[in-house]
Amino acid sequence: MTDTGPPVAVVTGAAGGIGAAVSRCLARDGHRLALVDRPGPALDALAAELAAAGHTVLAVGSDVREPSTVAAAASEVDGGFGGFDTLVTCAGIGQIDPIEQTGDEVWAETLATNLTGTFWWCREAVPRMRARGGGTIVPVSSTTALVGLPGRTAYAASKAGVLGLARTLAVECAADGIRVVPVCPGATRTDLVQQGYRRAADPAAAERAHAALQPIGRLSEPAEIAETIAFVCSPRAATITGATIVVDGGYTAGGPSWNT
Ligand SMILES: NC(=O)c1ccc[n+]([C@@H]2O[C@H](COP(=O)([O-])OP(=O)(O)OC[C@H]3O[C@@H](n4cnc5c(N)ncnc54)[C@H](O)[C@@H]3O)[C@@H](O)[C@H]2O)c1
Structure with a gap:
């Protein structure tokens, strides 16, 4: 049966700063929302806040590092809403260590959360979006994927990987009406x-x-990043796909000058 209700958005990392702000913006813009994050009070509080404001929400306590858990979470969204039209992958962790102190566990954990977790969710999203005639995927990357910052080898590698994944998926799925638009926030509070x-x-x-x-x-404030993502998810951005959208207060536009 065709779903004629409001669009459905999945936001991973929904309980955190940027993810929560994205969830609020997408709810305001008329989406039904599946809030995905590790189970806990922050996830429950956001779900309660949005529900109290009259929005349709489903809290899905789930870890992005496990393919079977991601598949189960996507099925839970199917159970609640019959699929989804929009995916914003915000779940992520930071890392700051010089390379010789970056242990195997830190490397693996950072890649698993930031890159592989994004891949698992995109792989769940594409067939569902195809079945609904299209959709939008916004993988959240970082300016760290664009410029080097000391001490962030694992983090930068994970976020550069997200950009490669996103560009490739954009061209792979363009004919299916699925847009994939990576967003690179700069420093955000x-x-x-x-x-x-x-x-x-x-x-x-x-x-x-x-x-x-x-x-x-x-x-930047989380809400400022979220407004850009909400625009990208809207029909007003209908021909934006595969492009990297940078929201960084000018950070990647240049560097400090000797005469200022
Ligand atoms: N804050 C910044 O300056 C900044 C800059 C560039 C990119 N980003 C990216 O934006 C995204 C959101 O970051 P934020 O700053 O809001 O961070 P945050 O720590 O406030 O939120 C991250 C959220 O991801 C969730 N998460 C972490 N690991 C998870 C897992 N395994 N499974 C499910 N959920 C998990 C956390 O519980 C948290 O709610 C991240 O991908 C981050 O790398 C942030």
Whole structure:
């Protein structure tokens, strides 16, 4: 039976900073939402908040690192909504270590979460979107995929992998009406970056230094990244596919100059 209800969006990493902001924007824009994250109070609180505001939501407690778990989560979304039209993959972890201190476990964990978890979800999404006549996939990458930053070899490799996956999938699925648009946030004020500050001797000074490195003089807010993703997911972006959308306050546009 054809689903004639509002569009359905799956957001992975929905309980965190950017994922929660994306979920709020997509709910506002009329999507029914499957919120995917590891089970816990943050996921439950977001689901309760959106439901209380009158949105249709399904909380799916699931880990993106396991293919069978991802398949079960996608089936749970089928059970709730009969498939989905939009996938935004926000689930991710950070990593900051010099290469000689980047252990095998850190490498494997970072790749499994950020890259392989994105692959598992895309592989679940494509046949479902084909069956619905099209869809939109937004894999969240990072400016770290575009410019080198010391101490982030595993993270950068995972995010560059996401870009390669996304571009290839965009051309593979364009004729099916499926758009794939990777979004690269720059520094954004979430737990993920704040965890990094907490490792510094003076976290407040680290935060100020990070802001000063951004041409706009501050970090992006999660809601600012989410508005771009919501646009990309909307019919207004109907011919955007395979392009890398960078939302970074000017960070990748240039570097510091000797005379300023
Ligand atoms: N914050 C930034 O500056 C920034 C910049 C560029 C890219 N990103 C990317 O944006 C995405 C969202 O990051 P954020 O800053 O909102 O971080 P965050 O830590 O606030 O949120 C990440 C979410 O992913 C979830 N998650 C982590 N591992 C998971 C797993 N195995 N299974 C299911 N869920 C899992 C976490 O529970 C959390 O809710 C990440 O992919 C991150 O790499 C963030």
